[in-house]
Amino acid sequence: MILQVYSKKKSARLNYILEQLFTLVLGTEYKLYHSITSLNLELPILNYSQENIPKSLQIIPHSLLFEKNIIAQTIEVEEGYHFFRTKEDHFSYDIFASSFFMLSRYEEYLKTDLDTHERFQAESSIAFKNNFLDKAVVNRWANELKKQLTVQFPQLHFKKQEYQYLSTIDIDNAFAFKAKGFTRLWGGFAKAIIRKDYEDIRSRFRYIFLRKQDPFDVYDYLNQIHQRYQTKTLFFFLIGKNGKYDKNISIKKSSYQNLIQNTSENSEIGIHPSYQSNNSLDILQDEVNKLGVISSKAISKSRQHFLKLYFPDTYLNLIKVNIKEDYTMGFASQIGFRAGICNPYYWFDLEENSKTNLRIIPFQIMDGTLNDYLRQNQKKSIELIKKINNEVRSVNGLFVTLWHNESLSDLRRWKNWKYVYEELQKIATE
Numbered sequence: 227m228i229l230q231v232y233s234k235k236k237s238a239r240l241n242y243i244l245e246q247l248f249t250l251v252l253g254t255e256y257k258l259y260h261s262i263t264s265l266n267l268e269l270p271i272l273n274y275s276q277e278n279i280p281k282s283l284q285i286i287p288h289s290l291l292f293e294k295n296i297i298a299q300t301i302e303v304e305e306g307y308h309f310f311r312t313k314e315d316h317f318s319y320d321i322f323a324s325s326f327f328m329l330s331r332y333e334e335y336l337k338t339d340l341d342t343h344e345r346f347q348a349e350s351s352i353a354f355k356n357n358f359l360d361k362a363v364v365n366r367w368a369n370e371l372k373k374q375l376t377v378q379f380p381q382l383h384f385k386k387q388e389y390q391y392l393s394t395i396d397i398d399n400a401f402a403f404k405a406k407g408f409t410r411l412w413g414g415f416a417k418a419i420i421r422k423d424y425e426d427i428r429s430r431f432r433y434i435f436l437r438k439q440d441p442f443d444v445y446d447y448l449n450q451i452h453q454r455y456q457t458k459t460l461f462f463f464l465i466g467k468n469g470k471y472d473k474n475i476s477i478k479k480s481s482y483q484n485l486i487q488n489t490s491e492n493s494e495i496g497i498h499p500s501y502q503s504n505n506s507l508d509i510l511q512d513e514v515n516k517l518g519v520i521s522s523k524a525i526s527k528s529r530q531h532f533l534k535l536y537f538p539d540t541y542l543n544l545i546k547v548n549i550k551e552d553y554t555m556g557f558a559s560q561i562g563f564r565a566g567i568c569n570p571y572y573w574f575d576l577e578e579n580s581k582t583n584l585r586i587i588p589f590q591i592m593d594g595t596l597n598d599y600l601r602q603n604q605k606k607s608i609e610l611i612k613k614i615n616n617e618v619r620s621v622n623g624l625f626v627t628l629w630h631n632e633s634l635s636d637l638r639r640w641k642n643w644k645y646v647y648e649e650l651q652k653i654a655t656e
Contacts (some may be wrong), residue, residue, distance in 0.1 A: 419505025466500025496527030568623030
């Protein structure tokens, strides 16, 4: 049974959001009509107009989906996480316009209150300001619609969605000491002595003189724990040239190349575009090419270093270098649902007013967010992980976490954080 959707007006934005919600989230067939005479009044109809259609489920449209420009929207959040009110009875809010606002990251195109890295701040978002950043509101709205459609049209079929988990690991700094070269290794040792940084001195001494394993070399541990919990994993490698915010070892080092090759044999890998590449298409293309040569694989997945995501430039550049999936959609300073969704979806270019083929996979939790930004201890971090995981499970979404190899090193601020990661695997895969 196909759901008939009626809209008097045509709109690329409406076409887009219907596909994302009905096809990707709810898994039901639909067909869009722009003429009432084309409708079969005996079959299910969702009426997205102000016209009266007997026996249909009606949603009065907000103007957003029929606009083509980008302007500041008046947002008044009611009933926890609903906005774009259009009438007073059932479905008093336009969930199609609301979902489009969230998925397109409409508010980020207005580029206000950027941080020192030119990133849109979580604290500036409508979700954070109205206390629903911890809720997958787009999934919730879709389920509200599904519930009402099922009541009114029980013959409709919706594909059963299943909860899934993906652990993603960013390799910003493959090794703490290994393959750093004489100057960086011994220069760092000297600086540690001058600073009287005894923990750093002890770590370097153990590596240099006692031949202990590099503390950032946790790859065997990751393989073991992922096999134990049957965790699906994706690694992102930073291979840009050394710079102020790009501190990985040289891609020319055989130990780093071996790590990439070995990892790619057991897990999926992607590019972690350097900080410098965000303003240079040539640098981005060069990094993608080099990772492809080293791994002998076509590179189609990415996540921006420092989560530098600037609309629309970042995504346009990724498309130009044939990236098919991006995993940057999440905030650095807050956990939760940046786009209000925990399903993969496709990016809509607001400036061109058109859907693209770039697939977006949002993440919900990052190790650095918990420890560095929110300054939570291990116990509280596990509680927050459970809270977000429960939200994803409640809507049968995809739970995606972002971790770094160095946060499993047991060094400095990451002391005992291996325990948090192991608890995360239990929570996510139970």
